[in-house]
Amino acid sequence: MNAVTPALERMRARRVAKILSYEDARKGARRILPRGLFDYVDGGAEDEVTMRRNVQAFQDITFRPRMAVMNPEPKLATTVLGTPISMPVLTAPCGGMRLVHPEGDIGVAKASAKAGTIHVTSSASCFSLEEIAAGSTGGPKWFQLYRFFSGELMENLVIRAQAAGYEALVVTVDTVVAGNREKDYKNGFSYNMRVNAKNAVKMAPQMGIRPEWVYRFVRDGMPFALSNTLSPDGQAMLLTAMTRLATESQSPSWADMAWLRANWKGPLIIKGLLTSEDARRAVDVGAEGIVVSNHGGRQLENAPATIDVLPEIVDAVGGQTEILLDSGVRRGGDVLKALAIGAKAVLIGRNAAFGLAVGGQAGVDRMLSIIRADMVRTMRLMGLENVADLDRSWLTQQSIDRAMAAR
Ligand SMILES: Cc1cc2nc3c(=O)[nH]c(=O)nc-3n(C[C@H](O)[C@H](O)[C@H](O)COP(=O)(O)O)c2cc1C
Secondary structure, rough: OHHHHHHHHHHHHHHHHOOOOOOOOHHHHHHHHHHHHHHHOOOOOOOHHHHHHHHHHOOOEEEEOOOOOOOOOOOOOOEEEEEEEEEOOEOOOOHHHHHHHOHHHHHHHHHHHOOOOOEEOOOOOOOOHHHHHHHHHHHHOEEEEEOOOOHHHHHHHHHHHOOOOOOEEEEEEOOOOOOOHHHHHHOOOOOOOOOOHHHHHHHHHHOOOHHHHHHHHHHHHOOOHHHOOOOOOOOOOOHHHHHHOOOOOOOOOHHHHHHHHHHOOOOEEEEEEOOHHHHHHHHHHOOOEEEEEEEOOOOOOOOOOOOHHHHHHHHHHHOOOEEEEOOOOOHHHHHHHHHHHHEEEEOOOOOHHHHHHHHOOOOOHHHHHHHHHHHHHHHHHHHOOOOHHHHHEEEEEEHHHHHOOOO
16 A cells, blocks of 8 residues: 555545435546546447436336335345345446456445345456456356357356356347447547557546546556456457457357357346347246346447336246346336336446446445435335335336337
């Protein structure tokens, strides 16, 4: 430790204590991160229509509360695929988190374990999957899979994840190619934004006014490579390769599922589905779970809001597989809305990422405790004793009709 570090730690604690909501964390992250990095986390594909719709669709749903109920301690605990969790909120796989803060995915995993929930480790991380497993302090851990540039690399990741003790495999299928996030191109940001003369000149104006981030990043050794793709000769894939229109899919395809089902000894979850047809297909290939997700509006522009397609999917396969949802969850009330329609739990992406930017693990701790407190308060105001009691009778008919009409 040097003279600068204790001062930074005090600043971090003060900043974290001031966060009261998602918007506070987002604003805090905007002040700390270089613009290119903030936009990388915050932005969505093309005109960001799907990204905005995710949030709007949650806001359009209203509750049917039951008044005058004594309800001192609402129960939030549940299980997902047999794993008990203290509340129905998991932290989503997000690539590049070590650029956001040096504690990166390990900070998010530790915060999730402390909150009694599951972290899903991204395969596009700048820490290796083994480092995250070792650093994640014993909480339940799932591994998210990309295919990257070959089936061989994908299979190798599966074998490593099993050996490292990950309990479930989350197969992301919505990233055949990377979505068109124009801000990333305009900012010159990509995962392989290497420190070279060209990038240094381009980024200098934003870096100069983000000294704390620069200080931490340089001390962390400026990690850019995707550790999981490191080959024995020391070469790692740089994620700009993902942004190219390659012939090979970056996501596993249905053709890969038979191998994955046969070789993964544990629950298999398919992430990124938006229709009842695909949900049925997931059941047919033996997936124990699915994540209804549009990748936070970062992939297919004009994909529907996830909460709008949830009724269709629950009605099709609700009894046959566990259904999780992400994209647009900002407050505890959103979690309750997804559960009322039939999701078992939700995942949060940017919510945790912005907390991480503001305060490392402590920032993620804060975001998880805010969402928990939101849920407790909302449940008390609704007269709801247990998340297990949620069903569509807790939402107005108008809200459900609207979602059904979105089919
Ligand atoms: C910066 C960032 C990186 C992401 N990287 C991945 C990834 O590597 N793998 C993946 O399956 N999803 C990835 N996602 C998508 C998230 O897992 C999740 O689906 C999405 O963030 C949920 O939307 P929300 O941010 O509105 O909560 C990423 C999302 C963000 C914001």
